[in-house]
Amino acid sequence: QITLKESGPALVKPTQTLTLTCTFSGFSLSTSGVGVEWIRQPPGKALEWLALIYWDDDKRYSLSLKSRLTITKDTSVSQVVLRMTNMDPVDTATYYCAHKGARGVADYWGQGTLVTVSS
Amino acid sequence: DIQMTQSPSTLSASVGDRVTITCRASQSISSWLAWYQQKPGKAPNLLIYKASSLQSGVPSRFSGSGSGTEFTLTISSLQPDDFATYYCQQYTTYRTFGQGTKVEIK
Numbered sequence: 001q002i003t004l005k006e007s008g009p010a011l012v013k014p015t016q017t018l019t020l021t022c023t024f025s026g027f028s029l030s031t032s033g034v035g036v037e038w039i040r041q042p043p044g045k046a047l048e049w050l051a052l053i054y055w056d057d058d059k060r061y062s063l064s065l066k067s068r069l070t071i072t073k074d075t076s077v078s079q080v081v082l083r084m085t086n087m088d089p090v091d092t093a094t095y096y097c098a099h100k101g102a103r104g105v106a107d108y109w110g111q112g113t114l115v116t117v118s119s
Numbered sequence: 120d121i122q123m124t125q126s127p128s129t130l131s132a133s134v135g136d137r138v139t140i141t142c143r144a145s146q147s148i149s150s151w152l153a154w155y156q157q158k159p160g161k162a163p164n165l166l167i168y169k170a171s172s173l174q175s176g177v178p179s180r181f182s183g184s185g186s187g188t189e190f191t192l193t194i195s196s197l198q199p200d201d202f203a204t205y206y207c208q209q210y211t212t213y214r215t216f217g218q219g220t221k222v223e224i225k
Binding site for chain 2: 020047048049060064081096105106
């Protein structure tokens with residue numbers, strides 16, 4: 001049974017760096033073809049894809065946010081970390097992590113964590 | 120960036136209606152297209168991948184079609200549980216979501 005859970009601060013100040021952790025179970029990020037993605041959703045708005053890390057440590061980032069994002073993995077503790085620098089109120093959103101399997105898409109999602117950016 | 124455009128943005132329908140949502144890509148994405156359903160306060164749920172493959176456990180009233188730049192999601196007979204927001208997503212080298220289509224009760 002695949003599960004994922006996001007954790008991190010509920011509130012960050014403008015210009016700060018956000019660090020989110022995705023802790024997962026039921027799969028290994030060492031298995032060929034597997035990845036973990038991050039997606040966010042501002043309140044009342046559409047989904048926005050952020051980043052993806054593959055089993056072989058290959059990484060993909062949203063072209064519009066690439067300069068602010070860093071995704072890393074720690075296979076030994078089944079975690080993926082997303083860092084986003086220079087946070088702004090427009091970055092207020094629910095942040096989701098998701099499992100990418102052999103089908104190539106996000107087929108299992110975490111419950112999401114709401115991050116508010118405010119001074 | 121590949122842009123994804125969904126239409127309509129909102130759709131009013133009744134239980135039992137056949138519903139079609141369209142998604143257009145700004146360039147060819149072959150069949151690398153997925154559809155998700157999202158209900159308020161919940162994470163999205165994968166319905167369709169590779170344009171037309173039904174995810175395990177998803178009712179057969181959901182179907183997808185298309186390739187290249189034009190895709191559709193069809194619900195053959197709308198059920199009460201289907202009132203939700205639907206997103207398409209291209210998953211080539213990068214990923215992009217459409218802006219969503221809200222299916223509401225007529």
